Amino acid sequence: MQCRVCSSEDLDMVIDLGMQPWCNHFLTREEVGKEPFYPLQVMYCNACSTSQLNYTVKKEIMFGNHTYLSGVTRSLSDHFEHIAKEVDSLYFSNNKDKAMLDIGSNDGTQIRHFKQLGYDIVGVESSVATSKIANDQGLYTINDYFNYELTQKLDRKFDVINAAGVFFHLEELHSVTRGIKESLKEDGVFVVQFLYMKRIVENMAFDQIYHEHLLYYNLKNLQILLSQYELEIFDAYVANIHGGSMIAHVTHKGKRAAAERLQQLQKEEEATGCNEKQWYLDFAERIKKMKAENVAFFEQCRQENKKVWGMGAPVKGNTLLNYFGIGTDYIEYLVEKNELRKGLYSPGQHIPIVIEREMTELPDVYYVLAWNFKKEILANNQDLINKGVEFYFPINPKEN
Numbered sequence: 001m002q003c004r005v006c007s008s009e010d011l012d013m014v015i016d017l018g019m020q021p022w023c024n025h026f027l028t029r030e031e032v033g034k035e036p037f038y039p040l041q042v043m044y045c046n047a048c049s050t051s052q053l054n055y056t057v058k059k060e061i062m063f064g065n066h067t068y069l070s071g072v073t074r075s076l077s078d079h080f081e082h083i084a085k086e087v088d089s090l091y092f093s094n095n096k097d098k099a100m101l102d103i104g105s106n107d108g109t110q111i112r113h114f115k116q117l118g119y120d121i122v123g124v125e126s127s128v129a130t131s132k133i134a135n136d137q138g139l140y141t142i143n144d145y146f147n148y149e150l151t152q153k154l155d156r157k158f159d160v161i162n163a164a165g166v167f168f169h170l171e172e173l174h175s176v177t178r179g180i181k182e183s184l185k186e187d188g189v190f191v192v193q194f195l196y197m198k199r200i201v202e203n204m205a206f207d208q209i210y211h212e213h214l215l216y217y218n219l220k221n222l223q224i225l226l227s228q229y230e231l232e233i234f235d236a237y238v239a240n241i242h243g244g245s246m247i248a249h250v251t252h253k254g255k256r257a258a259a260e261r262l263q264q265l266q267k268e269e270e271a272t273g274c275n276e277k278q279w280y281l282d283f284a285e286r287i288k289k290m291k292a293e294n295v296a297f298f299e300q301c302r303q304e305n306k307k308v309w310g311m312g313a314p315v316k317g318n319t320l321l322n323y324f325g326i327g328t329d330y331i332e333y334l335v336e337k338n339e340l341r342k343g344l345y346s347p348g349q350h351i352p353i354v355i356e357r358e359m360t361e362l363p364d365v366y367y368v369l370a371w372n373f374k375k376e377i378l379a380n381n382q383d384l385i386n387k388g389v390e391f392y393f394p395i396n397p398k399e400n
Protein backbone atom coordinates (compact mmCIF):
# COMPACT_ATOMS: atom_id res chain seq x y z
CA MET A 1 0.00 0.00 0.00
CA GLN A 2 1.07 3.56 -0.78
CA CYS A 3 0.27 6.59 1.38
CA ARG A 4 -2.66 8.45 -0.16
CA VAL A 5 -0.99 11.80 0.53
CA CYS A 6 2.75 11.35 -0.09
CA SER A 7 3.02 7.96 -1.86
CA SER A 8 5.44 6.53 0.73
CA GLU A 9 5.22 2.78 1.31
CA ASP A 10 6.41 3.06 4.91
CA LEU A 11 3.09 2.53 6.74
CA ASP A 12 2.17 0.69 9.94
CA MET A 13 -1.21 -0.43 11.24
CA VAL A 14 -2.20 1.47 14.39
CA ILE A 15 -5.95 0.84 14.90
CA ASP A 16 -7.93 -2.29 13.99
CA LEU A 17 -11.74 -2.05 14.26
CA GLY A 18 -12.25 -5.44 12.60
CA MET A 19 -14.47 -6.33 9.66
CA GLN A 20 -17.35 -3.88 9.26
CA PRO A 21 -20.09 -3.32 6.70
CA TRP A 22 -20.19 -0.06 4.79
CA CYS A 23 -21.87 2.02 7.46
CA ASN A 24 -23.80 4.52 5.32
CA HIS A 25 -25.99 1.92 3.69
CA PHE A 26 -28.96 1.31 5.93
CA LEU A 27 -30.56 -1.96 4.90
CA THR A 28 -34.01 -2.85 3.60
CA ARG A 29 -35.59 -5.95 5.14
CA GLU A 30 -34.51 -7.97 2.08
CA GLU A 31 -30.90 -6.81 2.39
CA VAL A 32 -30.51 -7.73 6.07
CA GLY A 33 -27.72 -10.29 6.47
CA LYS A 34 -26.55 -9.95 2.88
CA GLU A 35 -24.39 -6.84 3.37
CA PRO A 36 -20.69 -7.26 2.57
CA PHE A 37 -18.04 -6.63 5.27
CA TYR A 38 -14.71 -4.91 4.70
CA PRO A 39 -11.64 -4.43 6.92
CA LEU A 40 -11.70 -1.20 8.97
CA GLN A 41 -8.06 -0.57 9.81
CA VAL A 42 -6.11 2.64 10.24
CA MET A 43 -2.56 2.83 8.90
CA TYR A 44 -0.02 5.47 9.93
CA CYS A 45 2.41 6.89 7.37
CA ASN A 46 5.86 7.20 8.90
CA ALA A 47 6.89 9.68 6.18
CA CYS A 48 4.11 12.34 6.34
CA SER A 49 2.19 11.30 9.51
CA THR A 50 -1.15 10.85 7.72
CA SER A 51 -3.41 8.24 9.27
CA GLN A 52 -5.62 6.57 6.70
CA LEU A 53 -7.66 3.48 5.93
CA ASN A 54 -6.04 0.66 4.02
CA TYR A 55 -9.26 -0.43 2.31
CA THR A 56 -11.22 1.69 -0.19
CA VAL A 57 -14.90 1.05 -0.75
CA LYS A 58 -15.56 2.38 -4.28
CA LYS A 59 -16.99 5.91 -4.41
CA GLU A 60 -19.88 4.77 -6.61
CA ILE A 61 -20.93 2.39 -3.82
CA MET A 62 -20.37 4.98 -1.12
CA PHE A 63 -21.79 8.19 -2.52
CA GLY A 64 -24.28 7.30 -5.25
CA ASN A 65 -27.35 7.26 -3.01
CA HIS A 66 -26.53 8.45 0.50
CA THR A 67 -29.34 9.64 2.77
CA TYR A 68 -27.54 12.13 5.01
CA LEU A 69 -29.29 15.48 4.96
CA SER A 70 -27.38 18.40 6.39
CA GLY A 71 -30.47 20.63 6.48
CA VAL A 72 -32.29 18.32 8.92
CA THR A 73 -30.31 19.35 11.93
CA ARG A 74 -30.83 22.91 13.06
CA SER A 75 -27.40 23.41 14.60
CA LEU A 76 -25.68 22.42 11.35
CA SER A 77 -27.74 24.92 9.38
CA ASP A 78 -26.75 27.60 11.90
CA HIS A 79 -23.16 26.52 11.55
CA PHE A 80 -23.29 26.80 7.75
CA GLU A 81 -24.83 30.25 8.03
CA HIS A 82 -22.04 31.29 10.36
CA ILE A 83 -19.40 30.03 7.88
CA ALA A 84 -20.93 32.00 5.00
CA LYS A 85 -21.16 35.25 6.95
CA GLU A 86 -17.69 34.89 8.40
CA VAL A 87 -15.95 34.18 5.08
CA ASP A 88 -17.82 36.97 3.34
CA SER A 89 -17.13 39.60 5.99
CA LEU A 90 -13.46 38.64 6.38
CA TYR A 91 -12.51 38.66 2.71
CA PHE A 92 -15.21 39.58 0.22
CA SER A 93 -17.63 42.11 1.69
CA ASN A 94 -16.48 44.79 -0.78
CA ASN A 95 -16.58 42.58 -3.88
CA LYS A 96 -19.48 42.98 -6.28
CA ASP A 97 -19.55 39.91 -8.50
CA LYS A 98 -18.89 37.01 -6.18
CA ALA A 99 -18.97 33.33 -7.02
CA MET A 100 -18.95 30.34 -4.72
CA LEU A 101 -18.50 26.62 -5.38
CA ASP A 102 -19.48 23.97 -2.84
CA ILE A 103 -17.95 20.51 -3.17
CA GLY A 104 -20.27 17.84 -1.79
CA SER A 105 -23.05 20.38 -1.45
CA ASN A 106 -25.62 17.92 -0.09
CA ASP A 107 -29.14 19.41 0.05
CA GLY A 108 -27.82 22.93 -0.61
CA THR A 109 -27.83 24.18 2.98
CA GLN A 110 -24.42 25.84 2.60
CA ILE A 111 -24.92 27.35 -0.86
CA ARG A 112 -28.27 28.81 0.23
CA HIS A 113 -26.47 30.88 2.88
CA PHE A 114 -23.95 32.16 0.33
CA LYS A 115 -26.74 32.91 -2.16
CA GLN A 116 -28.42 35.07 0.46
CA LEU A 117 -25.20 37.09 0.65
CA GLY A 118 -25.29 37.77 -3.09
CA TYR A 119 -23.00 35.03 -4.39
CA ASP A 120 -23.48 33.25 -7.68
CA ILE A 121 -23.54 29.67 -6.44
CA VAL A 122 -22.66 26.25 -7.84
CA GLY A 123 -23.09 23.03 -5.87
CA VAL A 124 -21.58 19.67 -6.80
CA GLU A 125 -23.28 16.68 -5.24
CA SER A 126 -22.94 13.01 -6.19
CA SER A 127 -26.21 11.76 -4.71
CA VAL A 128 -29.08 11.86 -7.22
CA ALA A 129 -31.81 12.19 -4.59
CA THR A 130 -29.98 14.81 -2.51
CA SER A 131 -28.97 17.00 -5.47
CA LYS A 132 -32.59 16.97 -6.63
CA ILE A 133 -33.70 18.33 -3.24
CA ALA A 134 -31.29 21.26 -3.74
CA ASN A 135 -32.28 21.93 -7.37
CA ASP A 136 -35.99 21.81 -6.47
CA GLN A 137 -35.32 24.75 -4.15
CA GLY A 138 -33.55 26.73 -6.87
CA LEU A 139 -30.08 25.98 -5.52
CA TYR A 140 -28.06 25.18 -8.64
CA THR A 141 -26.43 21.80 -8.12
CA ILE A 142 -24.50 19.60 -10.55
CA ASN A 143 -25.11 15.91 -9.93
CA ASP A 144 -21.57 14.59 -10.32
CA TYR A 145 -18.29 13.89 -8.52
CA PHE A 146 -16.00 16.88 -8.16
CA ASN A 147 -12.54 16.34 -9.64
CA TYR A 148 -10.06 17.98 -12.01
CA GLU A 149 -11.96 16.80 -15.11
CA LEU A 150 -15.16 18.45 -13.86
CA THR A 151 -13.36 21.78 -13.30
CA GLN A 152 -12.13 21.63 -16.90
CA LYS A 153 -15.74 21.28 -18.06
CA LEU A 154 -16.92 24.07 -15.72
CA ASP A 155 -14.10 26.33 -16.92
CA ARG A 156 -14.62 29.16 -14.43
CA LYS A 157 -13.03 30.47 -11.24
CA PHE A 158 -14.50 31.16 -7.81
CA ASP A 159 -13.89 33.56 -4.93
CA VAL A 160 -14.89 30.92 -2.43
CA ILE A 161 -14.58 27.17 -2.74
CA ASN A 162 -16.05 25.25 0.16
CA ALA A 163 -15.66 21.61 1.12
CA ALA A 164 -17.31 20.57 4.37
CA GLY A 165 -16.57 17.06 5.49
CA VAL A 166 -16.06 15.68 2.01
CA PHE A 167 -12.45 16.48 1.26
CA PHE A 168 -11.36 13.58 3.36
CA HIS A 169 -13.02 10.57 1.91
CA LEU A 170 -11.61 11.11 -1.49
CA GLU A 171 -10.44 8.27 -3.61
CA GLU A 172 -9.40 10.94 -6.13
CA LEU A 173 -7.61 13.10 -3.58
CA HIS A 174 -4.99 14.50 -5.92
CA SER A 175 -7.37 15.16 -8.81
CA VAL A 176 -9.72 17.01 -6.45
CA THR A 177 -6.94 19.11 -4.93
CA ARG A 178 -5.65 20.01 -8.39
CA GLY A 179 -9.20 20.94 -9.40
CA ILE A 180 -9.44 23.29 -6.41
CA LYS A 181 -6.11 24.92 -7.29
CA GLU A 182 -7.29 25.50 -10.87
CA SER A 183 -10.73 26.86 -9.89
CA LEU A 184 -9.67 29.29 -7.19
CA LYS A 185 -9.40 32.96 -8.16
CA GLU A 186 -6.10 34.75 -7.59
CA ASP A 187 -7.27 36.13 -4.22
CA GLY A 188 -9.83 33.35 -3.62
CA VAL A 189 -10.23 31.37 -0.42
CA PHE A 190 -10.74 27.64 -0.14
CA VAL A 191 -12.66 26.88 3.04
CA VAL A 192 -12.05 23.33 4.11
CA GLN A 193 -13.79 21.73 7.01
CA PHE A 194 -12.58 18.42 8.27
CA LEU A 195 -12.57 16.13 11.25
CA TYR A 196 -9.63 17.34 13.25
CA MET A 197 -7.83 14.15 14.20
CA LYS A 198 -6.16 15.65 17.25
CA ARG A 199 -9.56 16.60 18.64
CA ILE A 200 -11.18 13.31 17.57
CA VAL A 201 -8.59 11.42 19.59
CA GLU A 202 -8.85 13.77 22.58
CA ASN A 203 -12.66 13.30 22.53
CA MET A 204 -12.38 9.51 22.08
CA ALA A 205 -14.63 9.94 19.04
CA PHE A 206 -13.40 6.78 17.37
CA ASP A 207 -16.81 6.33 15.70
CA GLN A 208 -15.63 8.92 13.19
CA ILE A 209 -13.47 6.17 11.74
CA TYR A 210 -15.48 4.54 8.96
CA HIS A 211 -15.04 3.59 5.35
CA GLU A 212 -16.12 6.97 3.99
CA HIS A 213 -13.34 8.63 5.95
CA LEU A 214 -10.31 7.37 4.09
CA LEU A 215 -8.01 10.04 5.49
CA TYR A 216 -7.55 11.76 8.83
CA TYR A 217 -5.98 15.17 9.09
CA ASN A 218 -4.10 17.36 11.43
CA LEU A 219 -2.79 20.70 10.21
CA LYS A 220 0.61 19.19 9.54
CA ASN A 221 -0.35 16.54 7.03
CA LEU A 222 -3.05 18.69 5.41
CA GLN A 223 -0.37 21.25 4.63
CA ILE A 224 1.86 18.50 3.21
CA LEU A 225 -0.94 17.61 0.80
CA LEU A 226 -1.72 21.22 -0.16
CA SER A 227 1.94 22.09 -0.69
CA GLN A 228 2.05 19.68 -3.60
CA TYR A 229 -0.39 22.04 -5.37
CA GLU A 230 1.12 25.36 -4.26
CA LEU A 231 -1.72 25.95 -1.81
CA GLU A 232 -1.26 27.13 1.76
CA ILE A 233 -3.28 27.23 5.00
CA PHE A 234 -3.29 30.80 6.35
CA ASP A 235 -5.93 30.54 9.07
CA ALA A 236 -7.66 27.76 11.05
CA TYR A 237 -9.81 27.20 14.11
CA VAL A 238 -11.64 24.36 15.82
CA ALA A 239 -15.46 24.16 15.82
CA ASN A 240 -17.50 21.93 18.11
CA ILE A 241 -19.32 19.89 15.53
CA HIS A 242 -18.96 16.17 14.81
CA GLY A 243 -16.85 15.95 17.95
CA GLY A 244 -14.08 18.19 16.70
CA SER A 245 -13.99 19.78 13.29
CA MET A 246 -11.38 22.15 12.03
CA ILE A 247 -12.14 24.94 9.62
CA ALA A 248 -9.11 26.00 7.64
CA HIS A 249 -8.81 28.86 5.20
CA VAL A 250 -6.49 28.13 2.32
CA THR A 251 -5.18 30.24 -0.53
CA HIS A 252 -2.52 30.25 -3.19
CA LYS A 253 0.96 29.97 -1.73
CA GLY A 254 2.41 33.25 -0.47
CA LYS A 255 -0.80 35.29 -0.94
CA ARG A 256 -1.81 35.86 2.69
CA ALA A 257 0.05 35.96 6.01
CA ALA A 258 -0.42 33.16 8.55
CA ALA A 259 -2.90 34.10 11.29
CA GLU A 260 -1.74 34.00 14.88
CA ARG A 261 -4.38 31.43 15.93
CA LEU A 262 -3.13 29.12 13.17
CA GLN A 263 0.42 29.33 14.49
CA GLN A 264 -0.86 28.65 17.99
CA LEU A 265 -2.65 25.48 16.82
CA GLN A 266 0.49 24.33 15.02
CA LYS A 267 2.48 24.78 18.23
CA GLU A 268 -0.11 22.73 20.13
CA GLU A 269 0.22 19.93 17.60
CA GLU A 270 3.95 19.84 18.24
CA ALA A 271 3.51 19.91 22.01
CA THR A 272 0.95 17.08 22.24
CA GLY A 273 2.71 14.68 19.88
CA CYS A 274 -0.49 14.18 17.87
CA ASN A 275 1.47 13.64 14.69
CA GLU A 276 3.42 10.72 16.17
CA LYS A 277 2.66 7.03 15.75
CA GLN A 278 2.55 6.46 19.52
CA TRP A 279 -0.40 8.89 19.80
CA TYR A 280 -2.49 6.49 17.70
CA LEU A 281 -1.31 3.35 19.47
CA ASP A 282 -2.38 4.87 22.80
CA PHE A 283 -5.75 5.81 21.25
CA ALA A 284 -6.30 2.19 20.15
CA GLU A 285 -5.74 0.96 23.72
CA ARG A 286 -8.26 3.45 25.11
CA ILE A 287 -10.87 2.39 22.52
CA LYS A 288 -10.59 -1.21 23.75
CA LYS A 289 -11.15 -0.08 27.32
CA MET A 290 -14.18 1.96 26.26
CA LYS A 291 -15.73 -1.10 24.62
CA ALA A 292 -15.51 -3.05 27.87
CA GLU A 293 -17.18 -0.20 29.79
CA ASN A 294 -20.05 0.17 27.32
CA VAL A 295 -20.75 -3.56 27.11
CA ALA A 296 -20.88 -3.60 30.93
CA PHE A 297 -23.43 -0.74 30.85
CA PHE A 298 -25.68 -2.66 28.45
CA GLU A 299 -25.38 -5.85 30.50
CA GLN A 300 -26.51 -3.95 33.55
CA CYS A 301 -29.49 -2.47 31.67
CA ARG A 302 -30.46 -5.97 30.60
CA GLN A 303 -30.24 -7.32 34.13
CA GLU A 304 -32.45 -4.46 35.33
CA ASN A 305 -34.93 -5.09 32.48
CA LYS A 306 -34.47 -1.58 31.15
CA LYS A 307 -35.73 -0.84 27.67
CA VAL A 308 -32.94 0.84 25.69
CA TRP A 309 -33.40 2.69 22.41
CA GLY A 310 -30.71 4.35 20.34
CA MET A 311 -31.21 8.06 19.74
CA GLY A 312 -30.36 8.82 16.14
CA ALA A 313 -29.11 6.46 13.46
CA PRO A 314 -26.06 8.41 12.35
CA VAL A 315 -23.60 6.75 10.02
CA LYS A 316 -20.87 6.89 12.63
CA GLY A 317 -23.11 5.08 15.12
CA ASN A 318 -22.63 1.92 13.09
CA THR A 319 -18.87 1.93 13.66
CA LEU A 320 -19.55 2.12 17.37
CA LEU A 321 -22.33 -0.50 17.47
CA ASN A 322 -20.42 -2.93 15.27
CA TYR A 323 -17.12 -2.56 17.12
CA PHE A 324 -18.83 -2.85 20.52
CA GLY A 325 -21.00 -5.73 19.26
CA ILE A 326 -24.22 -4.04 20.43
CA GLY A 327 -27.24 -5.41 18.55
CA THR A 328 -30.94 -6.15 19.11
CA ASP A 329 -30.11 -8.07 22.31
CA TYR A 330 -29.46 -4.68 23.87
CA ILE A 331 -31.13 -2.00 21.73
CA GLU A 332 -34.73 -2.40 20.54
CA TYR A 333 -34.90 0.50 18.08
CA LEU A 334 -32.89 3.35 16.63
CA VAL A 335 -35.08 6.45 16.75
CA GLU A 336 -34.57 8.94 13.89
CA LYS A 337 -35.96 12.21 12.55
CA ASN A 338 -34.79 11.59 8.99
CA GLU A 339 -37.80 10.06 7.17
CA LEU A 340 -35.54 8.69 4.44
CA ARG A 341 -34.32 6.07 6.91
CA LYS A 342 -37.78 4.94 7.99
CA GLY A 343 -38.23 1.16 8.08
CA LEU A 344 -34.56 0.44 7.39
CA TYR A 345 -32.12 -1.56 9.51
CA SER A 346 -28.65 -0.66 10.74
CA PRO A 347 -25.89 -2.44 8.78
CA GLY A 348 -24.11 -5.13 10.74
CA GLN A 349 -26.31 -5.15 13.86
CA HIS A 350 -29.71 -5.02 12.06
CA ILE A 351 -31.43 -2.75 14.58
CA PRO A 352 -34.73 -1.46 13.13
CA ILE A 353 -35.08 2.31 12.57
CA VAL A 354 -38.27 4.07 13.61
CA ILE A 355 -39.35 7.70 13.28
CA GLU A 356 -39.40 9.72 16.48
CA ARG A 357 -42.76 11.47 16.03
CA GLU A 358 -44.54 8.16 15.35
CA MET A 359 -43.54 6.58 18.66
CA THR A 360 -46.24 6.49 21.33
CA GLU A 361 -44.26 4.94 24.20
CA LEU A 362 -40.91 5.77 25.82
CA PRO A 363 -37.74 3.84 26.57
CA ASP A 364 -36.05 3.72 30.01
CA VAL A 365 -32.76 4.71 28.43
CA TYR A 366 -31.83 6.61 25.30
CA TYR A 367 -28.35 5.56 24.20
CA VAL A 368 -27.33 8.66 22.24
CA LEU A 369 -25.52 7.74 19.04
CA ALA A 370 -25.81 11.32 17.76
CA TRP A 371 -23.74 12.39 20.78
CA ASN A 372 -22.17 15.32 18.92
CA PHE A 373 -25.51 17.15 19.28
CA LYS A 374 -25.47 16.67 23.06
CA LYS A 375 -26.48 20.24 23.94
CA GLU A 376 -29.29 20.36 21.39
CA ILE A 377 -30.57 16.91 22.41
CA LEU A 378 -30.61 17.67 26.13
CA ALA A 379 -32.32 21.01 25.49
CA ASN A 380 -34.97 19.48 23.22
CA ASN A 381 -35.79 16.58 25.50
CA GLN A 382 -36.29 18.17 28.89
CA ASP A 383 -39.83 16.75 29.07
CA LEU A 384 -38.51 13.20 28.63
CA ILE A 385 -35.79 13.78 31.20
CA ASN A 386 -38.46 15.04 33.62
CA LYS A 387 -40.43 11.84 32.94
CA GLY A 388 -37.38 9.83 34.04
CA VAL A 389 -35.88 8.80 30.69
CA GLU A 390 -32.12 8.39 31.12
CA PHE A 391 -29.83 9.79 28.39
CA TYR A 392 -26.55 7.90 28.08
CA PHE A 393 -23.80 9.48 25.98
CA PRO A 394 -21.14 6.94 24.99
CA ILE A 395 -18.86 9.81 23.97
CA ASN A 396 -18.71 13.16 25.73
CA PRO A 397 -17.17 15.82 23.55
CA LYS A 398 -15.26 18.50 25.39
CA GLU A 399 -16.12 22.11 24.79
CA ASN A 400 -13.64 24.42 23.17
Ligand SMILES: [Zn+2]
Pocket residue numbers: 003004005006007008045046047048049050
Ligand atom coordinates in the same frame (compact mmCIF):
# COMPACT_ATOMS: atom_id res chain seq x y z
ZN1 LIG B 1 2.48 9.78 3.69
